[in-house]
Amino acid sequence: MAETSNNQASKDNVLDLKDVEKSFGSNRVLQGVNLSISAGEVVVLMGANGAGKSTLVKIIAGVHNADSGSLTLDGEPFMPATPADALRAGVCIVHQAINDCVAPDLSVAQNLLLDRLCNGETGLFFGRGRAAREARKIAGALDLELDMNKPVRELDLADRQLVGISRALAQNPKLLILDEPTSSLSQREAERLFGIIDRLRQSGVAILYISHRMSDIRRLADRIIALRDGRITGVFEKPLNYEAAVNAMLGHGMEVSKKIAVTRGAKIFDARDVVLKTGCEPFSFSLSGGEIVAITGLVGTGKSELAECLFGLRQPPAGTFLLDGKPYQPLNNRDAVGQGVFMAAKDRANSSMIPGFDISQNLTLPFLPDFTALGTVLRRKERNKAKEMIDWLGVVCQSDQDMLNALSGGNQQKVVIGRWLSKACRLLVLDEPFQGVDIRARGDIGNKLRETAGDRATLLMTAELDEALEVSDRILVMSNHTIVGEHRTDSVDMDLLLSQISGAVVSPNAAAGHFGKDGIQ
Amino acid sequence: AQDKPAPFDNPGDVKIALVRYLSTGDFFQAYLSGVERQAEALGVDLRVFDSRQDAALQADMVDQAIALGVDGIVVQHGLTESMTEAVQRAVDAGIKVVAFDVNVENDAVPQIEQSDQLLAQLALEQAIKDNGDSFTAGYVYVPGIAPLDRRDEKWREFKDKYPGINEVAQFGTLDNPIANSVANQASAVLRANPTINVMFAPYDEFAKGVKIAVDEAGLNNDIKIYSADVSSADIQAMREDASAWVATAATNPAVVGEVSVRALAMLLAGEEPGQSVIVPPTLITRDMLMDLDIQNMEQLSAKLPQFAHADVAVPAWMPLPER
Amino acid sequence: MRNFAIRYGFLLLLLAIIVFFTIMEPAFMSLRSMVFVFQSVSITAILALGVTATLVVGGFDLSIGSVAASSMMAASYAMVIWGAGSVEAVALCLALGLAVGFFNGVLVVYARVPDLLATLGTMFLLLGLQLIPTAGRSIAKGMMLPDGSTAEGSFDPGFLFLGRHRLYDILPVSVLIMLVLALVIWFFLEFTRWGRVMYAIGSNELASRLAGAPVNRYKIAAYMISGFCASIGGILLAARVGRGDVSSGNNLLLDSVAAALIGFAVLGAAKPNAFGTLVGAIFVGVLLQGMTMMNAPYYTQDFVKGAVLVIALVFTFSLTKAARN
Amino acid sequence: MRNFAIRYGFLLLLLAIIVFFTIMEPAFMSLRSMVFVFQSVSITAILALGVTATLVVGGFDLSIGSVAASSMMAASYAMVIWGAGSVEAVALCLALGLAVGFFNGVLVVYARVPDLLATLGTMFLLLGLQLIPTAGRSIAKGMMLPDGSTAEGSFDPGFLFLGRHRLYDILPVSVLIMLVLALVIWFFLEFTRWGRVMYAIGSNELASRLAGAPVNRYKIAAYMISGFCASIGGILLAARVGRGDVSSGNNLLLDSVAAALIGFAVLGAAKPNAFGTLVGAIFVGVLLQGMTMMNAPYYTQDFVKGAVLVIALVFTFSLTKAARN
Ligand SMILES: Nc1ncnc2c1ncn2[C@@H]1O[C@H](COP(=O)(O)OP(=O)(O)OP(=O)(O)O)[C@@H](O)[C@H]1O
C-alpha cells in the first residue's frame, strides 16, 4: 500500500524525498524515508513522540542536513544548506518550538514582518507606518487582534504561536509545513487556521501537517503518512482509515483505555467566591481526592491565571481557597509546594525546561533535598529515580543522561510532567500538560495520573476538549474568567458544553446558581 | 679583558638579572636599553624579569632569580614593603644587588637615584626665572605614585617659599591614554580658571596632555608648561611653533640604566660604588632645543654631553658602551 | 507619570546636573564649554557606538580599547616611519579595524567561541602586537629606529587637522565625526531593515535564522562595525595627541562600555540603542568636566561617576520593569 | 576521537607547553618553579573562582578587581591607621567583600539592573571610594596623615604571614588558600544541591523559580561569594605587598575574567566550572612564567597569551559544538 503512492509519477509532486537517512550520534532517527507531497494536497504526518517528524521537517527546512538520500522540489534537486535557501525555494515552515518562531524583544508588527525583513522584501528602509499597515494585513488573515506595538515577550503562548503561523501564511509558499501548529491553540483559533489551510489547498499549495490531535487530522487530511521509529509504516489514501493509521504509527492497536473507576475520596480543595479578574463574576468549585477535574475553555479565558493563583504565583482579587478545610493562602510557589500543591506550568520551554541539564537532573530539581545527604547530591539515587521515571512514563531517549533539549518535544513534556508526579501531594495542577504529547502517551499519562490519584485532587487546565473528555472525570467550563458550566465526563451534553465554551451561554447568575446547588462537593 | 678584575675576566660566566616593576612606556624602554647596552659592553649574561606592576610578583621574581643562580640583581622600581625581604634573601644568598628608584632598606644595596627632588627643583627654578616669584598655577598630580610624591614634596616646598605662587587648580589622572585623559581635564580647568599662566606638570605624559588642552583653547602664548622627563616625542612637542611647553628637567633614562649595571659590576668586582649613586638631572628648555636644533633623544645626547653620559660609577677598568 | 519618569528620567537627571554645575561654576554653561564637553567624550562615544552594534546582535566586544590603541600606533607608524600621507594612514587604520572586526566575527560565528572570550583573546593579541614593531617605544617624529637610523617621516598636517581643526572656529572635527557617526548608526539601527534584523538576531538568533536571515554575516558585520568605529577612535586619538603613544586602551574600553550600557536607560529603551549611547557618553563627560572645574580630586570623580550611574540605573530599571509587571 | 580531543585537548595543550618550556629551559620543570607558577596566579585564580560563581547563575561581576583593591586598602587602613590586629583586619575585609557582593546582588535582583551595568557602577564607586580616606595616597607604615600627624600602626606580622610564609618552606600560604578555595567551590558547585540549583538558575531562571528555587537569594549569594573571594584576594595582595598600594591590582579584573572564561574550554565543559577556572589561571601562569624564563620581552607575552588563548579556544569550541550537531 505504501509503495503505490510513492511510485506515482512525480511530475505533479511538489516535494519528493528519497531514502532520507539521519542519525544523531548513534541514534538513527530517520531510516530510508520516502515521501511525496503534491500540489493542493494536505498530507498529515503521524508519529509517536520521538518518531522523527520534526527532524524530517528540519531537513526540509535546511536546519539539519540529511546524512544520505535526496530531496527534489518541483522536480529539481533540492539541497537547502540554510533556512534561507529553503525559504527562497518557497518552502515555509512553522516549527514546533514556539520560541523558534518569534523574537521576543521585537514588537508584534516587526515579528510579523520578520521574513520580509530578512529576505529584503521590505526594501532597505523600514518605515514604521508602512510596516504597521503591512503587519496588520498579515495579522488580518487569522483575525489577530493584537496591539502591534507590544513586544512579543508580553504575549501569551497561544498568541505567540498565532504570530508565528501568520508569518508563514503570509508568504505565498509553494510548500507549507506546519509542525504541531495548534499545540497551544483552542478550537476557535484552530478553526480559523483550518479555514486558511482550505483556501491554500484550493490555490494549489502543498501542505505537510503534523499533529497529535485526531480532531485536526480528521478535519484536514487528504492523505496520512505514518512514521514509526524513523521509518514510514503506512500511507493512507482517501477514504481514510484513521484506526489503521494510528495502528501503523504505534505498531499495535490502541488499547481502549478503560477508565479506572473513580473512587471519589474526601473533599480536599475548595475555592469560594473567587474573582479572577476585577469586574468578572465570582465562582466557586471544589475538588475531592482521587478525582481528576479538567477546566476547559478558550485561550485567554483565565485558566492559567487560576492555576497561577493556586500555585501562589499571583493573588486573586477576591475569594478564598481552602485546602483540607484550612484556609490556603500561599505566599509564593515555594510555600504552595510546602503545603502540598504542585503545578506543572504550560509553555515548557520557558517555564519548565532546564536546557543545560540532563533528564535526571531535570526530573529531580524540585525535590532535590530528597536526593541529598548533608547537602551533597546522591547521584546514584537520583539516577535510579530517573531511570524508574523514564520507564514508567515511556520517555524515548538513549539514557537518563541525555540533555533535555536533545529530546523530541513530546518526550520533553513527559519529563516535565514526570517531575511533579515523582512525589505525593494534596493538589496537583497541570496547565496544558498534553502539549505535543502523542495519543498513546496521552493515554499513558492519563493512566498514570489516575493510578497515582490516590487521595490527591488533580486539576487539569486544557483548551483541548478531547483531552478533557479523555482524561478527566469532571469538566468545568471557563469563559471570560469565570466558571460557566460543569459536566460529568460520563454523561456530557456536548451541545451545552460547546456553547458554554464559546461563551454563547453567558448567564453568570444561572451558572453561579448551578454550582451553588450541585457543583460543589 | 685581561686587565679586568674577577669575575669580569671571564664575563661569559657572569649572570645578572633585571627585575622590573614598571615596563610600559618610553622611560622604561630607554632604561632597559641602557641596561642592555652596558651589560653587553661588559659581556655579561642579562635576564629580564617583568612583573608589570605586580608588586607581589616582583618579589617572587627576585626569588626566581636567586633560584636561577644569578650573580647580581638590578631592582628597578617597586615597593619598599614588598621588596625589602626579597632583597634581603638575595643578599643572604650572596648575591649582589643594586636598586633603582626603590628604597629596599638594606645597607648592602646601593641606591641608584635620578633624584626626583632635583628634577622638580630644576623645573621650578626655571619657572621662577621665567615668571617671577608670583604667578597663578595649575598643578597636575596623582598621589600614591612614589616618584610623583617626591616631586610633590618639592612643589610644596616651593609654594611655602614663594607665597606669591597661587595654586588655583590641582588635577590629574592615570587613565590611559594618559595624555588624552589629562587633556580633557585640563581643558575644563582652563575654562574654570582663565587666570592660570603657569602649569606645573612634573611627568611628561601630564605635560603632553596639558599642552593639547592649551593648544585647543588657543592659550599657548599665555601659559607656560614646566615638566619633568623627556623623550623624542616630548622634544617634538616642545619644538612646535609657539609651544607652551617651555622647559623640562630630565635624566637620561638610558644613562640611568647604564649606571645601574655599572654599579652592580663594581659590587661584583668587590669595589664600593657608594651607598647612593645619584645621576644628576639636566634642565632642557625649548630655547635650547631650538638653538641647538635638537630633534630627538640621540641628538640631545650628542649636543648636551651632561645628558649623554653620567660620570658616575666608572672605575678605570669599566668598559663603556659605544656611542 | 511613571511612564514619564521612565522615558525622561534620565534626561532630566542630565539636565539637573548641568544646572547644578552652572550654578556652581557659571563658566560651565557656554557654547564653548559645551563644545569641550563633546570633544572630551568624542572618542569614547565613537567606541561606544561600535560596542552598541555588537550589543544589538547579542554580542560584546572587549577588544575596542586595544583596537583604538593599535590603530593609533598604526597611523603613527605609517606616517612617521614609512612616511605615508594622511590618506594612506587613515586607510590603513580603517582596514586594520575592519580586519580585527572580521577576525572577531569569524571567531564568534564560525569557531563558536563565546563573544567575551573571543574578544578578550583579541584584546591581548593586539596589546602585544602593537608594541612589537617599535619594541615598546612610542612613535614620534625624529625618533631613533631600532636599526639605529632616524625616522624620516612626520605627522601629516592633514592628519593632525582631524584632531585639531575647528570648523567655524568652534566645532572640532572629532565632534563632527562623532555626531555624524551617531546619526548614521542611529538611522541604520532604527530605520533600515538591516538594523531591524540585527535587533531580531539579538533577541532570538535561532528564530532569525529560521526566518531566513543570514545570521553569520550579520554578526560578522556587527563586529566589523565595532572594529571600524574603534579604529576611527584610534585615528582621532593619534591626531589629537600627535604621536603614537603606548597605551593599553583599557580605560577607553571601560568608559565606552559604561556609555553604551547607560544608553539602555535613556528614553526607557532597556536595550542597546545609538541615541542612548551618545547621551550616555555625554552624561559621563558632563559629570567629569563639571567636577574637574570644581577642582574635585580625580578619585572623587570615579566615585561620583559610579554613584550617579548606580542611582540613575536603579531608578530607571526598577521603574521600567515594575511597569511591565 | 573527537570526544577525546574535546575533553582533553586543552589539558594536552597545557602539557605540551610545559614540555616545550622544559626542553627550552630545564629549570622550568622543578618543584620550586611550579610552586612559583602557582603563587604567581594565586590571587588571580581566587578572584576568578568568584567570577565563576556569578557566571554559573548567569550573571557577571566586573567589580571584583576593585573589591580586591578596596579590600587591600581597607586592611592596610585598619592596621596602619587604626592600629588594628590581623584578625580584625581580615574580618573587616571579608565583611567588606560580602557587603559589596550583597549590594551587587540587590542591584541585580531587586532593582533589576543588568549585571554588567550594576557591577560596572559598583566598580567605579569602589575605585573612587578606596582612595577617599587617604586622599589618594598609598598606605604605608609611618605615613603622613591628611591631618598632618604620622600613622602609628604597622602591618601585623601575622597578617604578613598570610602572604609571605611558606609551609614546609615550600608551599606558600596563598597557594594553599587558592587550592582550598578551588576545592571548596568545585565541590560546592558540582556536588551539592545548592550548586546544582545555581546551575539551574543560570540555565533557565524562570523554570528554576517555578521548580521552587529561591532564585533571588541564590543570585545574591552568588554575588556574595564573588565579593568574598575578591576580598580574600585583596587580603593576600595586601599581605604580599605589605602596604596599601593604590596602583596594585589594576590588571586583576581582566586576568581573572580570562581565567574563568578559559575554564569553559577545560574538559569540554562549555560552561563555567571551578576546576576549569583553576586550570585556566594556571595555564596563563605557565605561559607567562615560561616566556619570562626564555627572556621574551614583556609585550610579546601579551601577544603570545592572546594567540595561545585564541588558538586553544577555537580548537575546543569549534570541536565541542560540531559534535553537538
Ligand atoms: N538536536 C538533537 N540532538 C540529538 N538528538 C536529537 C536532536 N533532535 C532530535 N533528536 C532525537 O531524534 C529523535 C526524533 O526527534 P523528533 O524531534 O524528530 O521527534 P518528533 O517525531 O518530532 O517527536 P514529537 O512528536 O515529540 O515532537 C528523538 O529521539 C530525539 O531524541
Ligand SMILES: Nc1ncnc2c1ncn2[C@@H]1O[C@H](COP(=O)(O)OP(=O)(O)OP(=O)(O)O)[C@@H](O)[C@H]1O
Ligand atoms: N502577565 C500578563 N500580562 C498581561 N496580560 C496577561 C498576563 N498573563 C495573562 N494575561 C492575559 O490574561 C488573559 C488570560 O490569560 P490566561 O493565560 O490565564 O488564559 P488561558 O485561558 O489559560 O489561556 P491559554 O489557553 O493560552 O493558557 C489573556 O488575555 C492573557 O493575554
Ligand SMILES: [Mg+2]
Ligand atoms: Mg516534533
Ligand SMILES: [Mg+2]
Ligand atoms: Mg492557559
